[in-house]
Amino acid sequence: MALTVNAVTIDVQDRINGVHRYDGTGTSWTQIRGAVTVGETVGGGWGIVVxxxxxxxxxxxxxxGTPxxxxxxxERGATYAVSHETVYKTTPDGSQVLQFDGFEDSTPLWSKVGGSASLAVAGSVGVVAQMPDLQGDTFLYTGNPDDWENIGPGGNSYAIADTIYRSHPLGTKVFKYNGTGTSWGDIGGPPGGVARLFGGGFGLFATALDASGVFRYRGTPGNWDRIGxxxxxxxxxxxxxxRVGGDGSVFRYNxxxxxxxxxxxxxxVFSILVASD
Known part of the structure; x- marks a missing residue:
């Protein structure tokens, strides 16, 4: 499963005008969709949804897979998360978490797997949500319908790399989930605080709350390097x-x-995401 970078673009009036997929070499991109709602362009190992x-x-x-x-x-949902295996969404009123189960003939099938929630992130270690809403605690889906494990307090931003990470609601630090119960470790963060977390196979990254740059977590608490x-x-x-540069171009870290x-x-380019081929 190779993950390819995709871009949501905007025109001179700052209106969303398309989704584009990087061709893999040089500076070549292929448009795969016209105007979309940027808040609902989500990708992951399963693919892209809009x-x-x-x-x-x-x-x-x-x-x-074809432009x-x-x-x-x-039906559209309120929040989404894309795992390696499938797509999750909350109902428009946020009262249920639904899992995409494929199609019966041409009819899309969704099954209820949770109650009131705001989906946060999905990845190699599972699906994470805040329950009962964006102000709630952090829950991890066990894989059994309606069975979610409370793993700790809520955060402001979430990412999955080797495990689950969340930032403090005020952006002052980052916490790493230790894998059991509600145990998390304080791993610090960029000197200027945490704006957003981003994670994947290459590791954990954060943008700084004081706009001082992109920082890479080096694997030991307090060890964050500014990389861009x-x-x-x-x-x-x-x-x-x-990352997206100031002129709307996309840059790949060397x-x-x-x-x-x-x-x-x-x-x-307004925003970028990775998704499978």
Missing amino acids: GGTGGETGQVLGYS FDWFSMG EQTGSCAVADDTVY GSGDSWSSIGRPDR
Whole structure:
């Protein structure tokens, strides 16, 4: 399962005008969708989902792998999380968590796996939500319908790398889940505080609350290195991390220090995400 970087772009009036997929070399990108709702463009190991607009308003759509070919997955949700295996969403009123189970003929199937929640993140270690809402504690889905384990207090931002990470609600520090019960370790954070966390196979990264840059966690508490300029969006693949530059271009990290290479831009990039091929 190779993860490829994708970009949501905006026009000169700052309106969303498309989703583009990086072609893998140089600065070449392929557009795969027109105007979308940026808050509902989510990716992961399973693939990409978007919220429908125009004639598809009210639907959530999955990418088939062919540019501009998307299939309806049913009613749009309030929050989403994409794992390696499938897609999760909350109902529009946030009262239930639903899991995508595929299709029966052409009918999308979803099953209830949880109650009132706000989905936070999904990845290699599972699906994480705040319950009963964005102000709630942190819960991890056990894989059994309606069985979620309370693993600790709520956070402001979440990421999954080798385990689950959450930032303090005030952005003052980052906590690493120890894997059992409600045990978390304080691993510090960027000197200027934590704005957002980003995680994946390549590790854990944070943008600074004081806009001082992108920081990489080096695996021991308090050990964070500044690796690049501040950005509004990062995406972590298995072998590197990407960020959006000030001019709307996308940059790929070269692996050490603060060295990055531009991979161009299909248009002015607003946000990026990684998803499987």
